[in-house]
Amino acid sequence: MNRWAGDPRSRGPLTPLAAGAALSAVIALIVALADACVPGSGGSAAKPPPRPSARVSARASAPGSPAPQPSPAGTSGPVSPPGYSPVEPVLDQYFADPAVIKAAGTYFAYGTNNADAAMPVATAPSPTGPWTRAPGDGLARLPAWATTGRTWAPEVVPPQGPSKTYVLYFSARRKDGDAQCIGAATATSPAGPFVPLDGEPLVCPMDLGGAIDPASYIEPDGTRYLLYKSDARKTAAIYLVRLTPDGLGLYGEPKRILARGSEPALVEAPDLVKRGGEYVLLYSAGWYFRPDYQTRYAVAPSIEGPYEKAGRPLQSTGGYGGKVEGPGSADVLSDDTGDHLVFHGILKHLGGANVNRGMYVTPLGWDGARPVIRGTAVRHEAEDGRLNGCVSVLARPNASGGKAAGPFDRDGCRLEVPVFAPAAGRYSVRAQYANRSGQESDLELSVNGTAATRLRLRVTKDADWTSTSAEVELAAGWNTLGLRRVNGQGQLDYLELL
Structure with a gap:
């Protein structure tokens, strides 16, 4: 210092x-x-200001378990001046x-x-x-x-x-x-x-x-x-x-x-x-x-x-x-x-x-x-989220942590990833994925149960992984990002919140 x-x-x-x-x-x-x-x-x-009264695990809940309860993350602050950025x-x-x-x-x-x-x-x-x-x-x-x-x-x-x-x-x-x-x-x-x-x-x-x-x-x-x-x-x-x-x-x-x-x-x-x-x-x-x-x-x-x-x-x-x-x-x-x-x-x-x-x-x-x-980017491994029937954990040596989630190949395939936002506002979600199906695919991205946007998964080759990003509005504390198959198929490595 x-x-x-x-x-x-x-x-x-x-x-x-x-x-x-x-x-x-x-x-x-x-x-x-x-x-x-x-x-x-x-x-x-x-x-x-009031202090949080209980400790909440930093990791996402186990498959099938209820979503973590929101943790206090402070109240809304004053409006930031024009041009303010946490990295400037x-x-x-x-x-x-x-x-x-x-x-x-x-x-x-x-x-x-x-x-x-x-x-x-x-x-x-x-x-x-x-x-x-x-x-x-x-x-x-x-x-x-x-x-x-x-x-x-x-x-x-x-x-x-x-x-x-x-x-x-x-x-x-x-x-x-x-x-x-x-x-x-x-x-x-x-x-x-x-x-x-x-x-x-x-x-x-x-x-x-x-x-x-x-x-x-x-x-x-x-x-x-x-x-x-x-x-x-x-x-x-x-x-x-x-x-x-x-x-x-x-x-x-x-x-x-x-x-x-x-x-x-x-x-x-x-x-x-x-x-x-x-x-x-x-x-x-x-x-x-x-x-x-x-x-x-x-x-x-x-x-x-x-x-x-x-x-x-x-x-x-x-x-x-x-x-x-x-x-x-x-x-x-x-x-x-x-x-x-x-x-x-x-x-x-x-x-x-x-x-x-x-x-x-x-x-x-x-x-x-x-x-x-x-x-700073906070990474959430897809395989640590809540997986439903047709989305499961896949062993992928080239993925982060050696695992991914997918393949999102049928209607109803869905993944939920709990993420923590330090303050309410607009965030960028970066999804690392692979799509070896030969055609482009789409996933619906929702926030706390409400559809927000779509993620387009373009075709990747062999063991390649690539990424796509979307902007979402999050509340202070815990939020749930949902990913649901719209068409095609793909595999998700992780989500990064920035």
Whole structure:
């Protein structure tokens, strides 16, 4: 996550701009007025959206079993601005390691240091934008123990309970060496300027090479935790430590909760949420400047683990079909519109480890404790769907998973495939198929029992597989895609939802 790419600020002192302070004063007034206008708010943070209460299997149901019940996937969000796409940056300038909160109806994003600010800030009227860089610097100054150039991966926590204080956690380089540590700062406005705490760093395990990538987690009862990455290259891991009630001090001993396994290079950039009754730990793996940088996740019944890693990345360059390169440093934004995943991707390679990374936002849904996002292709094997009499599982060595479903050679042949949509909207369904009958065939594609369109299966040769696509409207949560023979015959390998 938070890797610096040649910050010119390292050549001079930090100087907060007057414009930033003026903006903070205006925003503070807006926040205060908004709190005063909410009946019974007492100035406290907005109530989070409801959480799923049960975990639903990610796989399709067995043949003949009832369709899975819909899983909550958030409510309908605000209308996206013209031109928004989950595979296009909402900030196409340097804005790495983004974290986003909502205050008084405005969204605030915070990023790793750039040429203009130790902590750049951007604002928007909705999660998907349009986003605008705010003037000035969100961080008033660095603490006495830190020096410029590596102020990475900020995390801002809105006021909790009766408090009016915003808390910032950030990584910074120590003056007395090359290691980085985690500091804390406070402000009365989400725009800052945040003033760092004096004294020693909040977290600084020098025996582990220092610490970076702070992330906050707060239990429903108010218990606070901080997650971070130990920074020594060979032993990099993700740690969890309990904080004092104000979030500004350590309350217990750190516990290592996740280490590298089969992931590329290392694990970093944690973000913790609770969904489907379980703790879901999102994290990045790999080197931030390489295309194989990716977002993964692990699930646990307890906050301290053990965490079971998912088999596949949630985000990867391949998963996006190359449209987003090196997606990572993911942060979950939750509000009354549902959940969004905020992350960065590589916009441009500048040589060596230097890359320009922009900010992306995508709708995020939950199948129990399994995160599902828009923009990446999700594959559903046809043979895992519900098959009726004349559609059966066929052994096909050249197919995905070595199996397919078919042959759809008689009237009444039908296949149903449950699919999960993270948000309501229009999706593309890509069907991988083979048709060796010598003539073109047609399948009716239905959504939740209503005919939507037809898929034309053109003739294929020998062991060839090819694909065709159609657009459908899906509801948030579980949907059923039905495929019924109209004429001819064919075999289906899989459906991909994008």
